[in-house]
Amino acid sequence: MIRYLLILIFLPLTATELTIASYNCGALPNHYDYLRAVCMGSLVEERNKVEPQIFKEANRIEELVLKNLLSKEEGYQFLESLLETAPFWQTQSLELITPYNKRPIKMDPLIQERLEAHLGAPWSDESVEKTRKEMARHIFAEELSADILCLQEANLIDSSLLPIDYQLVSDGAIALAFSKSRFQLVEVVNRVAKRSLTLLLEDQSNGNRVIASSLHLTGCNPYREGEDSTKGDWELTETLAAMEEIGADLYLIGMDSNVTSLHPRLVIPFQFGYQLDTEDVTPTCTNPHSLLHTRIDWIMVKAPHNPCKIIGIEMKSIGLNEMYSNISDHKPIYSKIKY
DSSP: OOOHHHHHHHHOOOOOOEEEEEEEOOOOGGGGHHHHHHHEEEEEEEEHSTTTHHHHHHHHHHHHHHSSSSSSHHHHHHHGGGGOOOOOOHHHHHHBBOOTOOOOOOOOOHHHHHHHHTTOOOOHHHHHHHHHHHHHHIIIIIOOOOOOOEEETTOOOOGGSTTTTTTEESSSSEEEEEEETTTTEEEEHHHEEHHHHHHHHTTTOOOOEEEEEEEEEOOOOOOOGGGGGGGHHHHHHHHHHHHHHHSSEEEEEEEEOOOTTTTTGEEEHHHHTTTTTOOOOOOEEEOOOOOOOOOOOOEEOOOSOOOOEEEEOOOOTTTTTTTOOOSSSBOEEEEEEEE
């Protein structure tokens, strides 16, 4: 009898695993996000020649703050020296592409030539859309085949761009998609100020209730708190509070927070008990003001009844500001969740 008890005691506990991805797909009119990313790729290459360590140093500062090895204020003080040359690079960027609010869009002729070679046609809204949709089909079928997809600026995305196993729930700008073979939709929970979309799902493998939210928070200074932070902070707090009211075995958020680890907004999910992978600090966007790579996209998780672990997996095949592999000016993020 004792022998059988020992076997039971030392049997490994089976953990549930799932994967989740978050991706701001870029939806400014006339495909500006994608075109800007193409131009930023060239600018970053040039800046790396002149200031070869600046992107690594900016990323290192964000990483140290995320791991609580530097305070947010100390991090910003170190970052300030890296911001001194930003005005010069902003001027350079305007020589490559017109600002986001100016039409018609004009682009550096050499970059336009490279773009048209990729499009296989003259540059137009139609040729860019056709190519981005072809790229999107590949991305979602081969690269971001997660159990749950949190999508922001998802206006371009419809069911035809996703594998047949996915069910897409979208309000246009914000969307979630999930594997129908893994999950069943229970309820569309809430939308907060058109900045978040939340679904309650049932995991058909074990009956667990999983609540997932895709968020795109109002932008602000990504490094420091200010009056412009208030709206996005409220959107995040309201979404998390609404999720708490529903109750679930697992809580997931995939968001474009529009802030780096230096900004106090990122503390809010921790106050609700969420965690993130502090080892994954891969930059996801090039800030249009500092012209530095930043990490502003995040996946966070909470499992109230069990220990859980989040493991970030870098999407090396989808580059930041990469014309051939990425449909957006954001790099997608991908995580494995164990709970």
